[in-house]
Amino acid sequence: MEGDSSNQISSSRTRYIVRAGLIAAAHAAATLLILQVVGFLAWGPMQFRISEALTVLPLFFAEAVPGLALGTFLANLINVVWTGSGALGMLDVVFGTLATLIGAIWTYRLRNRNIIVALLGPVIVNVLIVPAYLPIIMNAIGYTEAFYSIPALGITAAGSFALMYLFGLISVGIGQTVVIYVLGLPLALALSRRFKAQEARLKGTNNLGHQR
Numbered sequence: 001m002e003g004d005s006s007n008q009i010s011s012s013r014t015r016y017i018v019r020a021g022l023i024a025a026a027h028a029a030a031t032l033l034i035l036q037v038v039g040f041l042a043w044g045p046m047q048f049r050i051s052e053a054l055t056v057l058p059l060f061f062a063e064a065v066p067g068l069a070l071g072t073f074l075a076n077l078i079n080v081v082w083t084g085s086g087a088l089g090m091l092d093v094v095f096g097t098l099a100t101l102i103g104a105i106w107t108y109r110l111r112n113r114n115i116i117v118a119l120l121g122p123v124i125v126n127v128l129i130v131p132a133y134l135p136i137i138m139n140a141i142g143y144t145e146a147f148y149s150i151p152a153l154g155i156t157a158a159g160s161f162a163l164m165y166l167f168g169l170i171s172v173g174i175g176q177t178v179v180i181y182v183l184g185l186p187l188a189l190a191l192s193r194r195f196k197a198q199e200a201r202l203k204g205t206n207n208l209g210h211q212r
Contacts, residue, residue: 020063020070027054027071028078035079047130047175051075055100055122055180056188058108059115060195065104072100088140091133099129115188116181123176131168135161 030051051071057064076096080089099122106121138144148164149156157163 016063019061020067023054023057023061023064023067024070024074027051027068028074030054031071031075032078035075035082047126047172048179049175050179050183052122052176052179053183053187055103055107056119056184056191058104059111059118059188060191062108065101065108068104069097069101073097083141085137085141088137091137095129095133099125115185119180119184119188123173123180126176127169127173130172131165134168135164138164 031049034048034050054064054071055068057068061067073093076089076093080086080093083089085092103122103125106125107118110118110121135144135148138147144158144164145156148158148167157167
């Protein structure tokens with residue numbers, strides 16, 4: 001009996017590690033693909049990282065919490081090399097990963113409550129954290145004028161950290177909200193229906209087994 005229990009624990013840990021690794025790989029790969037396709041639209045003040053749709057996974061898997069954080073860490077670390085942002089780019093590696101981790105924990109903790117509220121975590125946390133360090137990186141690589149201005153409207157936030165932070169609050173908020181609720185929410189609902197259907201089939205199979 002003790003051997004069976006030990007094997008079950010070992011098997012459970014293996015599944016946890018494997019699933020977390022798969023989620024990390026999927027999130028990192030999707031992020032890097034988007035970075036290559038749309039560039040600064042996935043990295044600058046206006047972020048539409050389609051990979052953020054995967055932040056709904058903590059609704060279903062505890063291992064998605066470390067998986068998403070690791071995926072963000074790897075993608076942002078590789079992006080430091082791609083963009084040549086140097087040591088300051090590590091701000092994105094550290095704080096971007098922290099934002100993903102906190103958002104994922106929020107979603108996991110509220111997974112049994114209202115799904116809209118549970119998915120607010122990645123939005124709110126990224127909106128508050130990301131705009132705080134992006135101006136530093138953008139200034140270091142000379143992109144503040146390009147990414148904190150809307151020439152057609154005569155709007156510019158470059159030169160003022162407070163205005164750039166406010167600009168980031170709005171732009172990152174729009175990007176995160178669109179990706180998570182337009183792409184992530186339908187994904188979450190589809191996964192929920194699938195898991196419920198699987199659970200119903202398993203219950204039906206078990207009931208037939210008992211009847212026999």
